[in-house]
Amino acid sequence: MLRKRDVPRLFDLVTAMPSAETDSAMLDLCQETLRLYPYRLQTYFHINLELVRRGLCDQLEDLWDESVRRLPNERLPRLFNALMLIAVGKLTEGFRRREALFDGSDWRGRTTVAPPAYANWRGESLEGKSIVIWSEFGLGDEIFFFRFARIFRERYGAVRVTVICQAPLVELFRASGEAAAICSVEDAPLLPIHDYWVYPHAIPVWASLDIDHLPDVVPYLRAGVAHTPMALPGNLQALKVGVIFKGAPTHENDAARSLPSLSCLDPLFALEDVEFYIMQKGQGEDEAADYAMRLRNVHDLGPGLRSFGDTAKLMDALDLVISVDTSAANLAGAMGRPLWLMLPMLGDWRWHLEREDSPWFPSARLFREQGRGWPEVVERIRLALIELRNTR
Incomplete structure (x- = not known):
């Protein structure tokens, strides 16, 4: 048997x-x-x-x-x-x-508005041509790939670059001056004909990028040409640190990328001569409000941030942004603002593997979870903050 x-x-x-x-x-x-x-x-x-x-x-x-x-x-x-x-x-x-993987698939799997009927760019010469960078996936993705508006102009000779984006990014992208026109997805059907259009994630297929020699375009976003400096509460002689501790709960990896609670950062809040400005929108807002009521060096500024333009102005007034992997983190990197990014052990492709820096965002410093939980990451950040505070 x-x-x-x-x-x-x-x-x-x-x-x-x-x-x-x-x-x-x-x-x-x-x-x-x-x-x-x-x-x-x-x-x-x-x-x-x-x-x-x-x-x-x-x-x-x-x-x-x-x-x-x-x-x-x-x-x-x-x-x-x-x-x-x-x-x-x-x-x-x-x-x-x-x-x-997307060849022949429905456009609804990657954007919210049907792309145009004219030519999809596949590496053809753009010298003297016009091209539209189409809206695709999340806000952070659109911020990340907005860099190609300048690259298409300066390296590829495009005479006109238009960007289709989600409505919350229109003001921010227009303030950059990087594209001839910025159009929201709602207005995309009114766009005049261009020579080409392209999805952002398709650009690196044809742009021949070298990870060690990426085009030097950062900063490519800014808070505006002549914005009024944002007035901050607290001790303005102290180190001013923005904090984002959660992303959108609809993200497929949110359980790994977001901190379980603002209390994870308690060792940072205990530091003297450091003022913290919580920039939280959506989940986590209640915690931020509670901390701001209890701790004199913690300020809840999230409710006052009504647009990405507001967030950019706040980042301009800060010495440092500490964030989990969110669209706001991409914004800080795109502005060239000092960014300390808290990453899960398995994070998004754009942060690559093992690196402590970002080839895409030179101002970023990466703090990766290494299988020992968030407390170990926060301790490394605490020590780095002490060093930064003491050397200012």
Whole structure:
């Protein structure tokens, strides 16, 4: 009689990975897991997490290539394969694979307004031509890719660059002076014909970007030509630090990127000669209001920020912005304002892997969660704040 042999559960295998005493032992466990569960997407997610935690990022490309080979008809392995290539710095190939996932798909999967019927830009010469950068995905994405308005003009010779964006960004983008015209998605159907249009995420497929030699365009956003400096409460001789501790709850990775509570930052608020300005909108506003009532060096400015233009003016008045991965963090980076970014261990592709700096935003310093929770990240930030305060 044949007996079923005992096979370890996937849960037992992946929970054993962090306990492996050596990297070699952990990699052996990964191979065993892949052998037993090669057709489960969760297998690749868990191995990915452990490889990143141990700093074995050179193994990630092979891992996700294997996922595509084993699961050829599924979309998510191909998506994560593309995103991992971008994260390790292979921009052109990563964005090419990512863009291939959208070939022939409905435009509603990436924008809120139908793109025009004229030519979709695929690397053709833009010398003397006009092009529209179309609205795509979230506000942070549109801020991030707005850099290409200048790049198309200065490097590619476009005579006219128009940007279609979501309504909250229109004022901010117009103040930059970087594009000939800024148009909200609501007004997009009224746009005159251009030579080309392009989705922002498709641009790196054709723009031949080198992660180590990106175009020097930062800052490309600003608070306005002649705005009145924002008056701040508190001790203005102290270090002035803006804080954003949560993103939008609808984001697919919000549970990982947002802090569970403002109380995570209590060690920072205990510092002397530092004033904190909470810039929270949406979730977390109640906590910000409570802290501002209890602590003399914490100020709740979120309710007064009615636009990205207001947020930009506030950032201009601050010495530093400390933020989780949000659209406001992209704004600070695009303005060239000092930014300390709190990142989960597995974050967005634009922050890449292991780096403490950002090739996209030179003013940013990255503080990554390394598998030991947010308190360890906050402690590193606390020590860095003390150093910054003492050397001002």
